[in-house]
Amino acid sequence: MNIYDIAKQAGVSIATVSRVLNGSPNVRPKTKQKVLDIMEKADYTPNIFARGLGLNSIKMIGVLCTDVADIYYAKAVSILENALKQNGFDALLCCTGNELNDKKKYLDLLLAKRVDAIILIGSPFKEKLDNSHIQQVAQKVPVIIINGFLPFDNTYCITCDELDAMYQNVSSLLEKSHKEILYLYDVDTYSGIQKIDGYKQAFNDHTLLADPRLIVKVPKDIAAITTQVTKLLQDFPSISAVVTSEDILAIGALKAITALGYLVPEDIPIIGFNNSLLCECTSPTLTSVDNGVDILCTNAVSLLVDVFTGKSVANKTTISSKLIERESFKL
Amino acid sequence: MNIYDIAKQAGVSIATVSRVLNGSPNVRPKTKQKVLDIMEKADYTPNIFARGLGLNSIKMIGVLCTDVADIYYAKAVSILENALKQNGFDALLCCTGNELNDKKKYLDLLLAKRVDAIILIGSPFKEKLDNSHIQQVAQKVPVIIINGFLPFDNTYCITCDELDAMYQNVSSLLEKSHKEILYLYDVDTYSGIQKIDGYKQAFNDHTLLADPRLIVKVPKDIAAITTQVTKLLQDFPSISAVVTSEDILAIGALKAITALGYLVPEDIPIIGFNNSLLCECTSPTLTSVDNGVDILCTNAVSLLVDVFTGKSVANKTTISSKLIERESFKL
């Protein structure tokens, strides 16, 4: 069933059918209705490929992240997908994993599928050299980066001020006389670097020295973290607070701390990051930074729509984060 | 840059270029190499729409679930996406929410995008009447249902024996003299009904009567569940065990139980379902049923590949689940 069949049945030309299809005003209402009726009866769906061939667009956005199984990316993807759909776009999902080559490969796959734009959740490319690849992609379609930053043409970044969030957290701890603050992080992405910088700046601005041995990279695995933090607490008994780049890391720390008989937050307060569902699961519940992933994502989509409609769009937008106080730390 | 440009530069016809593109053996190796070189140099990517027009396929699979932000669906989608990609398919993601009309709408959207097949995670359609819509979809493309069942043509279901899992859990509790077992569930999907049936059958087979007041539907919200379970425990102090259809429900129950001063598992054992990351976050950690979502999903994809290659495929496949013992309950 194609446009010719519909045209024939309706006794009009395919041009008219096409006009009806595309909501052109230049169709007599009666004609339009007749065509619509026939389409309805025939359960006709226009062929997206033919349409794509002509328009060179299929209203589809590539969404790329390392792994949707991750609770944070999952939330982002969920919000993106909904916002995209509301604007008439579908989401083509790519989970790249952490291999740089895979990331490049998936980017090419997305391009080959002729997506109208690409949204990167997190800036997956950290090394300087590799970013040229993103730059190339941006020459073909707009690239939106959520929680990452690259100063390229046709690349639009929307980030949360995580540096400041971490700065505030560490500052308040320092001001409460916590001088030995363990910092746990997992990745060296743009976002990861922001947070670590916030941690360091807080120390600097309080004319204190951050002990580099207390800035520890850990795997994203509760058991492994627990083991590692237990050892750290034994080696550095003066640690009196823990901040993290991810809720899950805070949970690993929490387990180690309580297992050693310390109380949270009385003995050692803990602050997570991302304000995920996990914060509600622990006991005590986890105070955590809400980096506004929902705002980030909805903004990303409206920003994209602006790009498509030719409005001028800032290369970088930043929103602020908010500390959600629960039991593991109070301001 | 299109096939004509490549053909011209290579001094061959577009037919030959097309053959190279599609790996036809009927091309002289030397010719083939020349064409490939030119393509490479020109950074040529075949137009997917034109190709789709001819082949009427774009190697894209619609993946539909209620919400990827849900940790369980997120994992499923992650695995599916990877498995699909390994087989040369992309995943077009649709998060429908719970509105029936939205589900239908998204199904139509997927069809309009000319996906090669549709994978439903969970059987989102429960009412008898509505399933006809899925049946219609299955007339156009293969439908795979993960953890759901509908006996339609061109519909392939792969489920986990959750009835049996729940049956076993409740049975072992009954045999440990827990006669008042609170059952918490959240949805009435196929999967949800399986579990509740398992609960009831266990009581039947032990010639006991399940108190219907202890089969409680709750929202998927920790705080709300905690409130509700607290009240239940006060109203029914004889409750001596809790089983749930979802880990998050178990966590709500856990909070209520420990807040009332009971010990888990000594006073009241708890069993979750899905074996999600959440099980590791609580204290005590949560014993939970692993319903093999990874196996379900990888099987779904290989099953789909079989359908495409014309192999005969069973309409329903069932795998078995496994209880993962942690602290909240031991066999």
Next chain:
DNA sequence: TTGAAAGCGCTACCAT
């Protein structure tokens, strides 16, 4: 092994 040419189903421009 290669080329010529007829579609695939739609959009958009030019006529009328």
Next chain:
DNA sequence: ATGGTAGCGCTTTCAA
């Protein structure tokens, strides 16, 4: 308001 028609870039016969 409507029709005719030339593409869009590819696949796939049919011939050579």
